[in-house]
Amino acid sequence: MTGFLKVGIAAGGFAILLFLMGTVPQSGKKQRPNIVYILADDLGYGDVSANNPGGQIKTPNIDKLASQGMRFTDAHSPSSVCTPTRYGLLTGRYPWRSRLPVGVLRGYSRTLIEANRPTVASLLKSNGYQTAVVGKWHLGLDWQVLPGHEALLATDGYGIKSDMNPDHIDFSRNPSQGPTTVGFDYSYILPASLDMPPYCYLENQQLTELPTGYTKGNSLESGFTGPFWREGKMAPSFDFYDVLPRFVDRATAFLRKQTTQKPFFLYLPLAAPHTPWMPTKTYAGKSKAGEYGDFVQQVDAAVGEVLNTLDESGLSGNTIVIFASDNGPYWRESFVNRFNHKAAGEFRGMKGDAFEGGHRIPFVVRWPGKVKPGSISAATTTLTNLMATCREIIGEKDKTAIPEDSYSILPVLLGKSKEVPEQPAVVHSSSLGFFAIRQGDWKLIEGLGSGGFTDPKEIKPQAGEPAGQLYNLATDVAETRNLYQQNPEKVRELTDLLAKIRQSKTRLETGAKQ
CATH class of the missing domain: 3.30.1120.10 (Arylsulfatase, C-terminal domain)
Structure with a gap:
């Protein structure tokens, strides 16, 4: 065999190796990073053991993510409750600018994101990203109504400030607006919180099973804690214990289908550790903070499964992973005393509050080769900054579509600034x-x-x-x-x-x- 042939074979073998590793450049252009955004539900700043080493809950996977990236100590949700934060995260606008300035939607609510409103998903999709959402939606769906009830849709605030009547909904027809119409190529969602009917799933805006069953609710006198959920319609096969594992399965299945040929954005809003606090048998009793603590540790394990899938699929090297919570924890002072665990850390208050405990949240960003491992940032930031950050990452030049309340944290991530440039304040x-x-x-x-x-x-x-x-x-x-x-x-x-x-x-x- 000639030296030339040996070199050729070696070069070819190296090219194959690069291909298998997912590092072959595309047409000479630098590949844009994938983005995985994991949003926990009602997880407190002090529930992450990297933030609160003396707590009664252990989160080794989230801690590992922090050791591989940047952990923020002064990050905030734009609201202290679920729906508004999700609106702000995806649109880059403070939620009080929406049609629901105060409060949250329910499972029978109509879509809150305005028609033609740019979102993080639509931005990335228009720039060549494959986009997906798996998890708790809680931003409303434009459910179709049965004949004779069409006039209700023209009623001011119907389905936004007041819930739609489920008896008026035609569940055999797909909602006309939802994840698909705000930029997501693929969606597998729970309509709202796990304690709000209807208890069912929609895949690409189509119900996977009609909610023909009914539940009388559970732990209704618990004060919105423990295995609590409200009464209402549900799919006959719906299992509350199965929700978190199911979302992880769907998310990891999406990741395994991805290749290095096209960047992707996966938004994974988990429905936990929001009530009902129902850890599976594997995690029951594993923490020292009761059912809630056990459920948090199951959330941590879910994060670990997603990270392992990225590793196994060869995607980690070019993937930005963001972990956050939508607001502070629902953790009363009596629970602090009972379990000796401060779910909100050293901060005052809890979910819903204007105090720090209501909106100061765990926030971690990992970006191999870009974000310094084990770094800690004291920059004040908020979840509405995702849109501007994504715009800067992908090099979006159109300034006419910059949302009102989003400022890029990229300079902070890259170690070029200790604060978010141009951000006048956080609200x-x-x-x-x-x-x-x-x-x-x-x-x-x-x-x-x-x-x-x-x-x-x-x-x-x-x-x-x-x-x-x-x-x-x-x-x-x-x-x-x-x-x-x-x-x-x-x-x-x-x-x-x-x-x-x-x-x-x-x-x-x-x-x-x-």
Whole structure:
């Protein structure tokens, strides 16, 4: 065999090896990164053991992800409850700009994302990505109605501010709007939270089984904890224990079908550890924080399965993995005392609240070769920043479609900045509609009380008392000292900035430092 032939065979063998490893460049162009976004449901900042080593829950897979990427200590959801955050995440707009400025949708709600509204999915799809959503949707579906009820669809707020009547829905017909119409090529979803009917799945906006069964609900007197779910329609074969494993199976099946020829975006909004807290037998009793802690550890194992699939499929090297939660935990003070576990970490409050515990969330980003492993960022960021970050990653130049409230965190991820450039502030909204604005060390809450689930929820100020709350988080991260009356200039400054953001129709590029 000649030397030339040997070299040729060796080169060919090397090319084959590169192909099998998924590293062959496409037509000389640098391949865009895949994106996997895992969104836990009601997971607290302190439920991740990397954030709270002294907690009673262990999350080795999420911790490993953090050790391989960047862990954020000051990341926030735009709202303290489910639906609004999901709207903000996918659209890059604060949720109070939507048709549902306060509250959440239900399983019989109509789609909240406006027609023709750009989303992260539609952005990536238009740039050559294969897009998929597997998991809890909770952004509404335009269910079709039975003959004779069409006029209801023209009623103001029907299906948004009030639920559709399930007896008026024609379940034999596919919803006219949902994941498919906002940019997802493939979808396998639960309509809303796992404790809200109808209990069923839709694949590509078609019911996999009609909800002809019925459940009387479970643990209805538990105070929305434990194995709680509401009564209502369900598919006859629906199994609450099977939901989390099923979503993981569908997500990993999608990943195994992917190749290096086309980038993909997988949005995986898990329905856990939101109620019902129903860990499978494998995880029951594995934590020291009761059913909730066990369920969190099952969520962690689910994250591990997704990461292992990426590794086994040779996709990890060119995949950005983002892990976050949609809001803080539903974890009462009595549970903190009972289990000696602070699900919200050192922060005050819980899900629903304007306090930090309601919206400060675990947030981790891994991007091999780009994000420094084991890095920790104190940059203040919010989940609405996904859209702008994706735009910068893929090199989108069209500035006319930049959403109002999204700023790229790419410079932070790459270690080029310690704060999010151009972001004027971060705004939160509580379950009762309290607004909070954060800039630098200062946080202003419009109103007194938690604004959410923690008592007292709302306090009417008496004569001589402050009208709102002002905290310096640098010295008082637990929000125990209200400085509203001592710092009128800071109150006025943040109040004016909040008003400016709320009134703005375009993105504010103030360059204000955080």
